Amino acid sequence: MRIAFVTGKFPQLSQTFILQQITGLIDLGADVEIFASPVVDTVMHRAFQHYDLGAKTHYRPEIPPAGLGRWRRMLAHLRGHSRRAQFDTLRALNKCGASRLEISPLPGYFLPQLIDAGPFDVIHCHFGDYGRYASALRRLGYDTKVITTFHGYGANVYPRQQGADSYRSMFRWGDLFTVNSQFLKRRLIELGCPAERIRVLPMGVDLSSFEYREPTHEPGEPVRLVSVARLVPAKGLSYAIRAVRELVDRGFDVVYRIAGGGELEAELQALIDELDLGGRVELLGPKTHDEVRELYADSDIFVLPSVRTARGDEETQGVVVQEAHATGLPVVVTDIGGISEGMIHGETGYVCTSRDATALADALAKLIEREQDWRKMSRRARALVEGRYDLQKLNRALLALYEEAISSA
Structure with missing residues (x-):
């Protein structure tokens, strides 16, 4: 199974859960490629090096502040890709928002690499805004299944900033959506996501990495x-x-x-x-x-x-x-x-x-x-x-979720 992971800056110390999903899927035999923004961390994840994830990661260019510079850099980035990627990316520019009148250069930073590196069985987007861009491929007729994992920012902050209808197209064209709690499921339903396409899948913990110990507080110590x-x-x-x-x-x-x-x-x-x-x-x-x-x-x-x-x-x-x-x-x-x-x-x-x-x-x-x-x-x-919250069990559940999406009509 070929899986594309689309996320923000990678790897980040504060988002170990994404790294653990990726390495867990690799351990289960999946072929994973990562599409992300570069990050300069003073501390590097050991697993990033152990799994040689740098060789599996496609980094997109830095996105300039809003304005003509954002369009210029996107078009320059697009020229480095295949004609198919160029054509389909341009077609997708008005297919990610709440209406066809909303045209943004942002998909041009994400989609060309996905198209040229594909095909993938599943595109798994962490964070709702990336799911918007990937689901545009489904709208264009691509066979790839798109699964989007929501976190707090995407459900609680992004809609306030971009409008309540920001995810309308994604909720229509995306295949499945995962959340890490019942609270977040309720929030997604409020935003208009079909309840039958939401799966509660918490972020897991690698129990082999966290050794259990009983309390050791000594009398007289703080x-x-x-x-x-x-x-x-x-x-x-x-x-x-x-x-x-x-x-x-x-x-x-x-x-x-x-x-x-x-x-x-x-x-x-x-x-x-x-x-x-x-x-x-x-x-x-x-x-x-x-x-x-x-x-x-x-x-x-x-x-x-x-x-x-x-x-x-x-x-x-x-x-x-x-x-x-x-x-x-x-x-x-x-x-x-x-x-x-x-x-x-x-x-x-x-x-x-x-x-x-x-x-x-x-x-x-x-x-x-x-x-x-x-x-x-x-x-x-x-x-x-x-x-x-056993990470191994949850990674197997995630793989089963991919299989469910692939087998669905």
Whole structure:
């Protein structure tokens, strides 16, 4: 089976789930090629090199800001491809939007490579906007099945920015759509996606990479809190930092480490200094997959204090919760999006109100005071991930989904 994976910047540390799907499909015997934008990461995924994915990846040119420059570069890119790719790409320019009057150069950056490298049995697009471009090929009569995986941005932010009808053509011509939670399924139906073509397929966790361990907190040592998250507004990390201040003021001995990089680093560090938490809260910066696993193993409680932002960002799964659960960590998460679907309130951790540092501190205090139950919660957390988020099982389910699409009329 030949599969084209279409995504944004690749590989990104914050999107390990895409890399794991690709390598999992290769392990299952699929012939995978990747179509993406280049990314310069200071830390490279080990699997990217091990599977020699650089040789399987087609990088498209950088897209200039809106204007004539965007059209010029697209046309220059198009000239380097076959006549068929040129002709069909130009035909597709008005077949990706809500109406035939909407003409965009963007498909010209994506489709020529797909056409010339094909044919593919399946084109799998991660993120809704790429699905718009690929589904135009179906509209032109191409046999290739198009499957689009939605994430939070594509369902929550993109339609607000581009209009509620942005996906009308894709929902008509796309074959199947996958989402990682029931929350996201409901959101897609609200946007007009036919419910019968939506499949709930969570992002999985490689259980062989996350070794389970029972709680190891030593009496007299501080309780070790941890978050693995980009330093961006949607992660709500300022509320967790303020919650640590409240816990310390209540007499709890805690330390808090945050792994990840992003635009809010200086702002969060200033908050740490302002609250006099320099000895208790530490920003660790970006970490490799191996370093994240070590961090989980050296922690007691995982925290994901995500919020819904003004522009609509909202967590739809929060796969880091499943990673933490796989290692045996109980969690405290907020009540937005689909995060709570990936844990069991009261059994593997607690859900609290978002944007409320006191509520977060209360939930953490309650979990800390239940230290005698950590072992039971830890085992329940691992069992939950083994049952619902095993990457190997989910990759086989994805392959079965491709076969379902191919066999359908």
